[in-house]
Amino acid sequence: xxxxxxxxxxxxxxxxxxxxxxxxxxxxxxxxxxxxxxxxxxxxxxxxxxxxxxxxxxxxxxxxxxxxxxxxxxxxxxxxxxxxxxxxxxxxxxxxxxxxxxxxxxxxxxxxxxxxxxxxxxxxxxxxxxxxxxxxxxxxxxxxxxxxxxxxxxxxxxxxxxxxxxxxxxxxxxxxxxxxxxxxxxxxxxxxxxxxxxxxxxxxxxxxxxxxxxxxxxxxxxxxxxxxxxxxxxxxxxxxxxxxxxxxxxxxxxxxxxxxxxxxxxxxxxxxxxxxxxxxxxxxxxxxxxxxxxxxxxxxxxxxxxxxxxxxxxxxxxxxxxxxxxxxxxxxxxxxxxxxxxxxxxxxxxxxxxxxxxxxxxxxxxxxxxxxxxxxxxxxxxxxxxxxxxxxxxxxxxxxxxxxxxxxxxxxxxxxxxxxxxxxxxxxxxxxxxxxxxxxxxxxxxxxxxxxxxxxxxxxxxxxxxxxxxxxxxxxxxxxxxxxxxxxxxxxxxxxxxxxxxxxxxxxxxxxxxxxxxxxxxxxxxxxxxxxxxxxxxxxxxxxxxxxxxxxxxxxxxxxxxxxxxxxxxxxxxxxxxxxxxxxxxxxxxxxxxxxxxxxxxxxxxxxxxxxxxxx
Amino acid sequence: xxxxxxxxxxxxxxxxxxxxxxxxxxxxxxxxxxxxxxxxxxxxxxxxxxxxxxxxxxxxxxxxxxxxxxxxxxxxxxxxxxxxxxxxxxxxxxxxx
Numbered sequence: 001x002x003x004x005x006x007x008x009x010x011x012x013x014x015x016x017x018x019x020x021x022x023x024x025x026x027x028x029x030x031x032x033x034x035x036x037x038x039x040x041x042x043x044x045x046x047x048x049x050x051x052x053x054x055x056x057x058x059x060x061x062x063x064x065x066x067x068x069x070x071x072x073x074x075x076x077x078x079x080x081x082x083x084x085x086x087x088x089x090x091x092x093x094x095x096x097x098x099x100x101x102x103x104x105x106x107x108x109x110x111x112x113x114x115x116x117x118x119x120x121x122x123x124x125x126x127x128x129x130x131x132x133x134x135x136x137x138x139x140x141x142x143x144x145x146x147x148x149x150x151x152x153x154x155x156x157x158x159x160x161x162x163x164x165x166x167x168x169x170x171x172x173x174x175x176x177x178x179x180x181x182x183x184x185x186x187x188x189x190x191x192x193x194x195x196x197x198x199x200x201x202x203x204x205x206x207x208x209x210x211x212x213x214x215x216x217x218x219x220x221x222x223x224x225x226x227x228x229x230x231x232x233x234x235x236x237x238x239x240x241x242x243x244x245x246x247x248x249x250x251x252x253x254x255x256x257x258x259x260x261x262x263x264x265x266x267x268x269x270x271x272x273x274x275x276x277x278x279x280x281x282x283x284x285x286x287x288x289x290x291x292x293x294x295x296x297x298x299x300x301x302x303x304x305x306x307x308x309x310x311x312x313x314x315x316x317x318x319x320x321x322x323x324x325x326x327x328x329x330x331x332x333x334x335x336x337x338x339x340x341x342x343x344x345x346x347x348x349x350x351x352x353x354x355x356x357x358x359x360x361x362x363x364x365x366x367x368x369x370x371x372x373x374x375x376x377x378x379x380x381x382x383x384x385x386x387x388x389x390x391x392x393x394x395x396x397x398x399x400x401x402x403x404x405x406x407x408x409x410x411x412x413x414x415x416x417x418x419x420x421x422x423x424x425x426x427x428x429x430x431x432x433x434x435x436x437x438x439x440x441x442x443x444x445x446x447x448x449x450x451x452x453x454x455x456x457x458x459x460x461x462x463x464x465x466x467x468x469x470x471x472x473x474x475x476x477x478x479x480x481x482x483x484x485x486x487x488x489x490x491x492x493x494x495x496x497x498x499x500x501x502x503x504x505x506x507x508x509x510x511x512x513x514x515x516x517x518x519x520x521x522x523x524x525x526x527x528x529x530x531x532x533x534x535x536x537x538x539x540x541x542x543x544x545x546x547x548x549x550x551x552x553x554x555x556x557x558x559x560x561x562x563x564x565x566x567x568x569x570x571x572x573x574x575x576x577x578x579x580x581x582x583x584x585x586x587x588x589x590x591x592x593x594x595x596x597x598x599x600x601x602x603x604x605x606x607x608x609x610x611x612x613x614x615x616x
Numbered sequence: 617x618x619x620x621x622x623x624x625x626x627x628x629x630x631x632x633x634x635x636x637x638x639x640x641x642x643x644x645x646x647x648x649x650x651x652x653x654x655x656x657x658x659x660x661x662x663x664x665x666x667x668x669x670x671x672x673x674x675x676x677x678x679x680x681x682x683x684x685x686x687x688x689x690x691x692x693x694x695x696x697x698x699x700x701x702x703x704x705x706x707x708x709x710x711x712x713x
Contacts, residue, residue: 364643517644518668526665553664559645 190404192412193388194428197282203316206323209285214395216289219296219331223254227297233398235410236390240265240348240383241458241485243409243474246390249380252370253298256378260300262332263355263374263381264291266307266317267339267346269512270456271599273486275414276384278426280313283388284320288334290387293394295332298380302333306351309338342603343457343512347560348381350514361514362560385414385487405431409473413484416456417442419491419596420449429472436468438489450494450591451576455485457505457599458565460572461498464491481572485565490597497591499580502573503528503535504599509566511602520563523554527570537584544581547574637675637701640684644668646695653696656687675701 189195196204196212204212220226232247253260264287268276279287291303307317317336324330337355339345345360352373354360373379382390389411393401402410409431415438418424422443429437435452439445452467453459460482462470470480477484492498510524530547533539551567558564574581583590640660642653649667659680661669676684676698688696 362645364645518647518649518666519644519664522666522668523664550665553670557644557664557668557670559643 223299234401239385256371262300269343270486281316289391420493448494449491453490456488459485461576495593496596498577500535503531517558519554519557643695653687
């Protein structure tokens with residue numbers, strides 16, 4: 001099933017000039033610029049302050065140094081999607097500085113078309129947001145301001161434990177739990193999941209977590225119908241990539257017989273995505289709260305935490321669990337189990353297979369894991385971001401939850417933005433925010449982009465000129481033949497060759513195949529080999545034809561979606577980098593920069609699991 | 617692990633109804649690419665470049681049901697599953713190994 005290649009009118013998306021500095025054309029003197037392509041000026045805080053006292057911030061004293069700091073993690077830079085910060089960006093963009101987006105020597109036509117598209121998409125996104133009128137500024141950006149203020153102010157305030165480990169609830173960024181239910185839900189604020197991320201990069205402790213988000217509502221005995229209704233009303237969809245409605249999954253689990261199990265899947269092995277690792281290391285209690293909520297909804301007897309066996313991630317979760325154990329936070333017992341650091345180990349049936357005592361390899365479905373999961377029990381497998389959303393949903397209710405996002409897909413997305421951006425970040429954006437907003441969240445581009453990869457290793461390339469206007473939602477991505485995948489936006493620098501990078505990803509993914517299905521075992525190495533030959537400019541026309549044919553041939557023919565992902569990625573690369581395909585066929589390549597994407601080298605054949613024989 | 621339904625369920629009346637078509641699925645994990653199914657059921661199953669079956673449709677026309685059962689039986693790895701579209705007992709579809 002070949003994906004429709006998106007034709008690319010102008011390949012390169014210009015990087016534009018650096019953002020406005022504090023002195024230049026900035027309406028708000030409290031907002032600094034942030035480093036452009038050349039990095040921060042010496043002596044200046046690396047990350048710019050985004051809001052100052054001039055906005056009437058009670059927490060204006062919380063300054064750059066407290067807010068941001070150099071990070072020790074592997075993914076150093078992070079950031080809430082600050083509304084004010086991007087607001088300034090967007091207003092700057094809208095205020096007639098657009099021509100700066102055009103690269104020098106580029107015609108006006110291209111840039112104008114790009115702007116028009118972007119404006120149109122932006123308007124469409126805004127209109128779908130409840131309460132958004134035709135005002136020039138989108139409302140969530142302003143809303144974020146309040147949310148972030150309390151987020152920063154919260155750190156300086158000392159909350160007191162009420163009794164035992166129950167901590168007094170202060171009215172915090174999201175809707176306060178103490179609010180009467182008949183009142184209108186509090187205004188939607190955007191850094192909602194990431195509101196509690198500590199600026200110093202450590203994970204949020206239990207006390208701070210409870211101060212920040214409030215206590216979890218008491219659970220009922222048996223399946224919690226009220227909770228299920230809340231989940232249904234929120235229209236929350238899974239954030240692991242497939243976007244399956246959470247409530248439907250819960251109902252399927254409840255419909256099956258037996259003691260149910262909840263699996264918190266924190267084993268997403270996509271090397272381009274950092275969001276799961278980020279959530280588990282920074283906000284483990286939010287994820288663990290969500291696991292308890294999910295367990296309450298489906299009346300589970302056990303929660304299994306399936307977490308990548310990387311010391312940093314595993315250790316953070318281990319510490320959080322010990323803290324919760326001391327505080328008797330978990331009504332349902334939680335077991336922490338390591339997941340091997342392999343790509344397919346994060347697939348839900350592979351997780352279930354591994355947790356049942358088998359190898360971490362996907363299973364042939366049906367029976368689905370919902371009915372027949374860990375050791376034959378009905379099993380609810382949810383991604384950690386989904387669980388974090390559940391943790392907030394149980395606190396603040398579905399009306400609050402729907403306060404951001406589109407009507408069909410409410411809520412927010414945690415997006416990893418990397419590549420040719422000044423600061424690779426994990427941002428939280430409303431569903432339906434455009435790729436441009438994600439890039440703006442990372443400081444736009446350091447140089448002209450040749451293509452945007454959305455969705456991670458299993459994502460799709462989008463042409464750089466058209467990508468910024470594409471909304472980050474399942475519907476929006478489906479509209480351009482893409483996928484939301486693991487919530488990744490990668491800007492490929494124009495100096496790097498998209499075909500070569502895609503070939504690297506394809507080789508990596510071919511090596512990560514579990515080696516079970518014929519289409520994957522034979523097809524992926526064939527695709528990766530042909531693409532590598534093309535990228536190294538010793539392929540001929542029939543090779544490209546074979547690539548297309550094989551991409552159509554392997555899609556949908558595995559037990560899991562591994563071959564589909566590779567096929568979609570490669571087919572989209574052939575479409576988006578069509579010019580380069582021609583150039584490579586002629587024996588040349590115009591993009592010298594090698595190895596841009598942080599994709600590991602393919603696993604050696606000896607490290608791959610032997611293909612297991614069918615046991616029955 | 618062939619889940620070929622017993623032929624007693626394939627009543628002539630059910631065969632005529634389009635709602636109770638026989639569904640053919642190939643378990644890609646079990647399949648080793650022996651290619652016998654493509655010999656016995658070439659109307660529905662073709663082989664890819666590496667000799668693994670590619671069913672062009674899951675729904676079998678009624679006149680091919682007998683051939684499909686033969687192909688399912690002939691599969692050395694028992695990778696072919698045949699089942700009625702309208703399933704009676706969804707959860708108890710045999711224990712998953």
